[in-house]
Amino acid sequence: MVAGCVVALLATAAGPAQALDNLPPKQPLIQDLQTENSPCATGDDPTYVSQPPRLSAALYDPEEDNQPTEANRVKGEFEAWWTDGAGVEQRRTHTTLMSLSGTPQYWTVPDDIPANTVVSWHVRADDGEATSAWSDEGDGSACSFVYDDVSPEKPTISSPEYPDDDSWTDGVGVYGHFTMDSPSDDVVAYRYEFPGGSPQKVFAEQPGAAVTIAYLPLDSGPDRLKVRAIDRSGRSSGDSYYEFLVTSGRAPVARWKLDDPAGSRSAAAEAGTAARAGTGVTFGGPAPSGTGTTTTVGLDGSGHGFLTTDAPATDIRKSFAVSGWARPAETGRNMTVASQDADGGPGFALGLRNRETGPAWSFAIGDATVSGGAPETGEWAHLLGLYDAETGRARLYVNGHEVGTEVAATPAEAAGAFQIGRARGTAGYRDRWHGDIGDVRVHDRVVVPGEVTELALRKPKSLGRWSLENATDGTSPEQSGGAPLRLGAGASIYEYSDSCIPELDPDCPDVPPALVGNGHLALDGETGYAAADGPVVDTAESFSLGVVVRLTDSSPDRPMTVLSQAGEHTDVLKVRYEPSTHNWQLVMPEKDEAGAPGKVVAQVQGPAGTQKLRLAVVYDDGTDTITLFLDSSAKATASLPHGLRSTGALQIGRAKVGDGWGEYFHGDVDEVQAYSGALRERDVPFLGTGVDPAASAR
Structure with a gap:
């Protein structure tokens, strides 16, 4: 059989088999041609290439030429041409080897093609018996390229x-x-x-x-x-x-700390214009802990509960941000923390809105609204609404975290008075705030995420640090003179001594070093524990706990609790080790009821063995999350909208089991640290190192 030619024999009832004539290959199509991975360029817009290009074409022989025992094969005939500087046409050709029909055929153009000259090319298929039409015949077009051998100049x-x-x-x-x-x-x-x-x-x-x-x-x-x-x-x-x-970001163009003395009738402005206060405003209210805010204002939700500058705070057609601390006294209706008047409505409004799914924080500008987060009665939140004029987008941050989905916004043209505690409506002011507001700021620029985090930061406060270096009369002191931990039977302070060196003195006992410093708490796993006189952290609010531990046995035969704190009926929080999976678990009940089962809300797998580990639990009430950290390199986070309040004492090394105690920890414990407030993730690694993690927060 001739190469590339397929002969098919057809048998019919009327006579012997007959041979079909060979069909020529199909004309290559423009869409099947490429110049150095770019589509074939036709007309006056050639492809520009940085080197002599590789041309490719997918070539096809008719399927009718195929028979079961053989496949169609074709080869490609490429041709390129151009006009040289003397006006003479130059041509180069190349024929490929036979390949299966439909597979790409390639030709890398010779190096002698001229630079900065339009080079045209076409291709046809050959099955060894017949050739197709050239790709530029009939309705086809020649492909073209220009070889550019000069790089552009620096910008x-x-x-x-x-x-x-x-x-x-x-x-x-x-x-x-x-x-x-x-x-x-x-x-x-x-x-x-x-x-x-x-x-x-x-x-x-x-x-x-x-x-x-x-x-x-x-x-x-x-x-x-x-x-x-x-x-x-x-x-x-x-x-x-x-x-x-x-440089650093510009200071606010307007700021009201709202820390004026009780009985004041206006709020002084650190920047911008002082704000007169309605009679429904009370100065000298409580402030969010862990912030630089000292006092706040309370608004009674009536028509007299507002503050206003009677002038704009910023041009809302340009980039701006508005922020403040807010604590609602109710969440069942729309309420405004801050706004600025426009024609017949607010140019923007930052506050609380009720939706079908419940209340949410919101920032509205023009006809656009972004909302998210979950306001809670009596709970402080830091709010920041941002309009970025460069992108035309609005964002909302709650407690330093972006919530909701940014939206496109078109601000109003008119600029009216700035308001605290109310928003303009078509028939007067509405959506009046009932609750407390503190430290309202307006920036005439974008407040970037790092700054948002700092504005919302609530610096944790140390509630106790027990280094467990020593004990007197069965108690181990708190580092700052606070309440000590009481040691129960089976608990002792191990004090490390390096008075002799085993390598030099054969009579010197080979003893392990302390976990941290010169001592730690050793628990026997049977009756050993240490306990505070009462609850240390308020588990219904943001808190942080840290501890350093080491197992005595590499393969314990039962779960063991290292930290726990009980409610009225059961432990509302405990951190334990589950030996069957090598998991450190954070266990909490759904309700503080007698017999309520504990639920593993977060767990992190640890190494099997007796090495030193650092554990931490951080509850952030602002984001409704609780996180279990292991050595700062592994973590597990769970949603916790409402923490249960603990009334029981902090326990080291045991947990509630039925009507008594159990899950006694067999191992060593050191550097127990407790904070009110949520430590930032970047500060957690300082726990158990002797450095105060809260000191890095500012």
Whole structure:
């Protein structure tokens, strides 16, 4: 059989088998052709390449030529041509080997093709008996490319907001606009990168056009932009660098601490205009713990419960942020923390809105609203609403975390008076706040996520640190002179001594070092425990607990509890070790009732063995989450909308079992630390190191 030719024999009832004539291959289609992985370019817009390209074509022989025992095979005949500088046409050809029908055929164009010249090409298929039409015959078109052998010149970079002149320029939360331009007229894109970010690519509207990007600095200090130009062929220039200095974010344009003396009739402004207060406003109220706020104002929810500046605080058509601490006295109706008047309604409103699914915090601007979080009566929350004029998007942050989904927003043009505790309606003011408000701020820029976290930070307060270095009369002291831990039978303080060296003195006992420092609590696993005189952390509010532990047995035969604190009927919190899975577990009941089963709300698998481990539990009431940490490298987080209040004493090394005690811990315990408030994740690693984690919070 002739190569590439398929003969089919057909038998019929009327006579002997007959041979069908060979059909020529199909004409290659434009959509099946590529120039160096780019589609075939036809007409006056050739493909630009940075090297002599590889051409490809998928070629087909008719399926009718196929018979069961053989497959159709074809080869490709490529041809490229151009006109040289003397006006003479030049041609190059290439024929591929036979390949299966439908598979791509390739030809890498010779190196002698000229640069900056339009080169055209076409292809046809050959099955060894017949050839197809050329790909540019009939309704087809020739493909074309230009070989570009020159890289573009480096781009220039400029910015009106952040000049490259060694001057410190405003600042975090303020967009800079950086223009990139190359002297080369064939540049179509720029690849750029800021420190800490991933490389980005932006395209020019037309070859040679400059491109401007917006960049929002998130941190103060030296910053740098690296850019290279990309031309039509994919060639890139060398890197250009633009260095600039970013100052810290601007202070608020308006701020009311709302810490004025009781009986005041106006709120002094640290920035902006003082706010007069209605008669339904009471100064000198309680403040959120762990913050710089000392006192707040209480609003009674009536028509007299408001504060106003009688003037705008900021231009809401530009980027701005409004924030404050809020504690609602009720959550069953819409209420406003802060707003600014516009025609017939608020230009923006930050506060609480009721939805079908229940109350939620909200930030509304124009016709757009973003909402999220779960307000609770009597519970403080830090709110921040942000409008970014550069992106046209609005965001809402609750307790330092973004909630809801950012939305596109169009601010109102009119700018009226700033309001605390109410929002403008078509027939007067509405949505009046009932509860407490503190430290209201307005920024005329973007407040970046790191700043939001700091504004919402509630610095944890140490409730006790027991280093368990020594004991007197059965008690081990608290480091700051607070209440000690009482040691029960089977518990003792192990004190390490390095008075002799076993390697040098054969009579010197080989004893292990203390867990932390010079001593730790040793528990026998039968009756040993230590306990405070009462509850240490309020488990219904944000708290943090840390402990250092070491198992005595690498394979205990039962669960063992290292920390627990009971409610009225059962443990509302306990941290235990489950030896069957090597899991450290955080166990809590759903209700504080007699016989209520404990539920494992979070667990982290630990190593099997007797090495030193650091455990921590952090409950953040602001985000309704509780997290179990193991050595700061592993964690498990669970949702906890409502923590149960504990009335029982903190227990080290045992838990409630029925009407008595059990799950006694067999091992060593050290550095028990307790805080009111939730430690940030970055501060948790300091637990058990002798460093106060709360000291790093500011």
